Amino acid sequence: MATAFSATLPLHGSSQENRLLLPPTRLPPPSSFLGSTRSLPIRRLNHAHAARRSPVVAVQEIVKEKKPTNSLLITKEEGLVLYEDMILGRSFEDMCAQMYYRGKMFGFVHLYNGQEAVSTGFIKLLTKSDSVVSTYRDHVHALSKGVSARAVMSELFGKVTGCCRGQGGSMHMFSKEHNMLGGFAFIGEGIPVATGAAFTSKYKREVLKQDCDDVTVAFFGDGTCNNGQFYECLNMAALYKLPIIFVVENNLWAIGMSHLRSTSDPEIWKKGPAFGMPGVHVDGMDVLKVREVAKEAVTRARRGEGPTLVECETYRFRGHSLADPDELRDAAEKAKYAARDPITALKKYLIENKLANEGELKTIEKKIDDLVEEAVEFADASPQPGRSQLLENVFADPKGFGIGPDGRYRCEDPKFTEGTAQV
Amino acid sequence: HKYLFIFTEEINFTAILTSPSISPLRHSPWGKKMAARIHGGAGAGAATALSTFNPKKLVAPSRTNLPAARSSKRCIVAAAGSDASKSLRVGHSQKLIANAAVATKAETSATTGTGHELLLFEALQEGLEEEMDRDPHVCVMGEDVGHYGGSYKVTKGLADKFGDLRVLDTPICENAFTGMGIGAAMTGLRPVIEGMNMGFLLLAFNQISNNCGMLHYTSGGQFTIPVVIRGPGGVGRQLGAEHSQRLESYFQSIPGIQMVACSTPYNAKGLMKAAIRSENPVILFEHVLLYNLKEKIPDEEYICNLEEAEMVRPGEHITILTYSRMRYHVMQAAKTLVNKGYDPEVIDIRSLKPFDLYTIGNSVKKTHRVLIVEECMRTGGIGASLTAAINENFHDYLDAPVMCLSSQDVPTPYAGTLEEWTVVQPAQIVTAVEQLCQ
Numbered sequence: 067m068a069t070a071f072s073a074t075l076p077l078h079g080s081s082q083e084n085r086l087l088l089p090p091t092r093l094p095p096p097s098s099f100l101g102s103t104r105s106l107p108i109r110r111l112n113h114a115h116a117a118r119r120s121p122v123v124a125v126q127e128i129v130k131e132k133k134p135t136n137s138l139l140i141t142k143e144e145g146l147v148l149y150e151d152m153i154l155g156r157s158f159e160d161m162c163a164q165m166y167y168r169g170k171m172f173g174f175v176h177l178y179n180g181q182e183a184v185s186t187g188f189i190k191l192l193t194k195s196d197s198v199v200s201t202y203r204d205h206v207h208a209l210s211k212g213v214s215a216r217a218v219m220s221e222l223f224g225k226v227t228g229c230c231r232g233q234g235g236s237m238h239m240f241s242k243e244h245n246m247l248g249g250f251a252f253i254g255e256g257i258p259v260a261t262g263a264a265f266t267s268k269y270k271r272e273v274l275k276q277d278c279d280d281v282t283v284a285f286f287g288d289g290t291c292n293n294g295q296f297y298e299c300l301n302m303a304a305l306y307k308l309p310i311i312f313v314v315e316n317n318l319w320a321i322g323m324s325h326l327r328s329t330s331d332p333e334i335w336k337k338g339p340a341f342g343m344p345g346v347h348v349d350g351m352d353v354l355k356v357r358e359v360a361k362e363a364v365t366r367a368r369r370g371e372g373p374t375l376v377e378c379e380t381y382r383f384r385g386h387s388l389a390d391p392d393e394l395r396d397a398a399e400k401a402k403y404a405a406r407d408p409i410t411a412l413k414k415y416l417i418e419n420k421l422a423n424e425g426e427l428k429t430i431e432k433k434i435d436d437l438v439e440e441a442v443e444f445a446d447a448s449p450q451p452g453r454s455q456l457l458e459n460v461f462a463d464p465k466g467f468g469i470g471p472d473g474r475y476r477c478e479d480p481k482f483t484e485g486t487a488q489v
Numbered sequence: 490h491k492y493l494f495i496f497t498e499e500i501n502f503t504a505i506l507t508s509p510s511i512s513p514l515r516h517s518p519w520g521k522k523m524a525a526r527i528h529g530g531a532g533a534g535a536a537t538a539l540s541t542f543n544p545k546k547l548v549a550p551s552r553t554n555l556p557a558a559r560s561s562k563r564c565i566v567a568a569a570g571s572d573a574s575k576s577l578r579v580g581h582s583q584k585l586i587a588n589a590a591v592a593t594k595a596e597t598s599a600t601t602g603t604g605h606e607l608l609l610f611e612a613l614q615e616g617l618e619e620e621m622d623r624d625p626h627v628c629v630m631g632e633d634v635g636h637y638g639g640s641y642k643v644t645k646g647l648a649d650k651f652g653d654l655r656v657l658d659t660p661i662c663e664n665a666f667t668g669m670g671i672g673a674a675m676t677g678l679r680p681v682i683e684g685m686n687m688g689f690l691l692l693a694f695n696q697i698s699n700n701c702g703m704l705h706y707t708s709g710g711q712f713t714i715p716v717v718i719r720g721p722g723g724v725g726r727q728l729g730a731e732h733s734q735r736l737e738s739y740f741q742s743i744p745g746i747q748m749v750a751c752s753t754p755y756n757a758k759g760l761m762k763a764a765i766r767s768e769n770p771v772i773l774f775e776h777v778l779l780y781n782l783k784e785k786i787p788d789e790e791y792i793c794n795l796e797e798a799e800m801v802r803p804g805e806h807i808t809i810l811t812y813s814r815m816r817y818h819v820m821q822a823a824k825t826l827v828n829k830g831y832d833p834e835v836i837d838i839r840s841l842k843p844f845d846l847y848t849i850g851n852s853v854k855k856t857h858r859v860l861i862v863e864e865c866m867r868t869g870g871i872g873a874s875l876t877a878a879i880n881e882n883f884h885d886y887l888d889a890p891v892m893c894l895s896s897q898d899v900p901t902p903y904a905g906t907l908e909e910w911t912v913v914q915p916a917q918i919v920t921a922v923e924q925l926c927q
Binding site: 197199228229230231232233234235238240241242247248249250251252255257258259260261262263264265266267268269270272273274294295298299301302305458459460461462463465466467468469470471472473475476 | 625626628652654655659660662664665666667668669670671672673674675676677678695696699700704705706707708709710711712713714715744745747767768769795796797840842843844845846847848850882883
């Protein structure tokens with residue numbers, strides 16, 4: 067079953083057979099708005115069945131054709147940045163597991179081991195003002211986006227120094243500074259929020275006349291692709307040509323539900339063209355392939371050409387959450403994907419192509435180990451939230467708690483700041 | 490002495506002495522628009538208050554100030570029967586509320602000329618347009634809000650003025666476009682999300698409950714969600730069960746949102762503006778049958794306080810708490826009650842979440858009897874919460890149990906007669922007051 071997904075389809079083909087399943091549309095002038103009937107483009111759906119039978123071409127080879135002088139996909143600096151980010155993700159998640167079993171964090175904790183290539187591949191291309199929206203498996207997305215390991219670890223411990231003051235937890239990693247828009251517990255819930263962030267970007271450009279080319283990347287899983295919110299947002303994103311990239315982290319399993327058992331057509335990338343956007347499938351265990359696809363998708367979005375749906379074939383090495391016994395997955399399947407560990411693959415690539423040596427990589431690993439240890443110490447030493455924090459962020463304007471029987475706003479009651487007021 | 494006070498919607502009003510034999514409501518030249526305040530043996534307290542009554546002092550300062558409204562003496566008046574219905578531009582279908590309080594132009598000579606008359610949906614539009622002019626981040630999204638002008642014409646003309654992106658026609662995907670509005674609010678915009686009918690927002694419940702209400706909290710205060718979610722709800726004229734829902738009962742438990750219900754053109758515009766300016770997510774409940782109410786509202790800019798209740802008719806005997814369309818049924822019942830010698834105090838609670846316990850409490854402390862009249866369902870409705878809140882906070886002041894008149898717990902039937910019996914009618918209100926005041 068998994069082998070069916072190992073075919074990669076490049077985003078840009080140099081030959082006719084590698085033509086992408088994208089309906090050609092005429093681009094309206096930048097000031098007109100697609101939602102209006104006045105400039106409704108005539109779409110000729112490209113029933114390119116030919117593309118399905120085209121020869122499979124790996125992204126690396128295509129890129130080699132485009133850049134004959136440089137056969138490498140990354141520079142040394144970029145390679146080290148990617149490596150460090152993936153090592154950070156892996157170490158952090160391993161430490162989370164340890165801390166969970168030691169009773170330092172509670173509840174539902176969903177670890178990202180094995181999927182680092184997707185997060186690193188996409189998020190390391192973004193700027194600080196670009197937005198990322200994730201699901202409950204969001205620790206590594208937050209780390210890649212720039213939220214400090216300390217803040218994430220403290221949040222997991224439920225301490226006041228956490229990125230959300232301890233109020234969010236594992237499944238709600240938010241950071242206004244780094245434009246990490248969460249962290250959502252229900253699947254599919256974040257996709258409309260991501261669509262809204264992309265809408266703001268378009269609004270800033272077209273209504274407020276600001277120089278804004280921020281893109282939004284929405285991460286979600288294979289299970290979400292059977293959810294209505296996903297389809298509603300694909301429609302709106304394509305309709306309004308929003309600068310958003312929908313990234314499906316297809317790890318084949320939704321807790322215990324195999325993707326093939328729950329989906330009538332398991333090839334998720336095909337759902338993009340149905341809505342008028344390119345659908346791309348990429349090997350999500352290879353950070354360089356993901357990065358190449360991501361570059362194209364992000365550039366497309368920044369140019370105002372609209373959304374892209376990217377399906378990353380990936381795998382989670384651990385269970386769905388730390389409470390999942392993970393009994394349903396076949397050991398052979400797990401072994402096969404473990405052999406395709408993205409970190410090992412990148413390490414091999416860097417060393418073979420003489421971009422880095424063992425020593426440099428070991429230094430990075432040590433640095434990250436220290437960083438994660440320090441984050442745990444910091445989180446341990448941080449205080450728990452006090453009672454006064456209980457009522458504090460319910461409303462942005464605390465007058466929303468209303469007027470009490472004594473005529474004063476409840477938030478003016480001294481007990482309110484103590485957290486003991488009856489609201 | 491018996492005094493007949495006529496409260497008009499303009500700033501001035503007149504007091505006339507009249508003899509008790511004339512029923513002021515039908516034959517008086519001022520009969521189009523008045524509330525009768527007849528003091529039977531009401532006691533000296535009321536009479537002395539009247540003698541020092543200076544109409545000019547009651548020029549409501551709260552119209553332009555925000556927090557001072559607590560002592561507002563604004564009153565909405567009940568129109569008399571057949572005359573009023575002729576002056577309305579409505580047909581048979583609106584007969585029921587034509588008998589109730591529909592503000593029409595008073596013929597008083599004391600009209601100052603300030604203010605302009607409009608219908609409730611126009612007031613909403615005016616408020617929305619003013620806020621969109623004032624802040625370019627305010628945008629509207631919903632089904633048919635743009636080119637169609639809104640299914641109840643609240644956004645008419647706005648797409649032509651502000652463009653297709655600021656007044657966004659969405660596809661039919663409530664959950665997704667509500668979520669899109671929330672995402673836009675998190676990243677700097679101030680969307681006004683319209684549900685074509687409030688009932689459709691049931692499809693957006695996931696976004697409203699989880700994201701709208703909670704995100705400010707779960708993000709530790711980092712992201713604000715200054716959205717306004719608005720739309721028409723309530724029982725209409727034989728619209729069927731699914732289009733006649735009262736969602737205030739479903740949304741009221743969601744922590745982190747505020748809910749307000751408008752009932753007159755004045756407070757519709759004021760609440761719309763306040764909701765847009767608020768940093769909190771606000772759900773503004775409009776009513777399908779109230780869109781054609783006409784009233785004169787001030788020319789100058791004003792905002793209504795989101796957390797305050799509105800004193801509709803001061804009284805002594807019993808406190809009647811109501812909101813939205815039931816306000817008019819209550820005012821109609823009030824006419825009958827006044828004729829029978831009762832003196833009800835009518836408060837339009839306006840803020841459904843949170844309750845203005847100060848205004849309500851002061852009233853309870855004065856009258857010691859409470860009747861809640863609402864269109865919400867009996868089970869788990871706004872009245873249920875309000876009953877609990879009053880019992881908890883003002884139990885010592887009550888001389889009788891709090892009575893709550895709500896709609897029947899049935900899906901609203903299509904048949905006109907059945908539908909009439911689902912909602913609270915003025916006759917039931919009169920009976921309830923008589924029962925409570927025994």
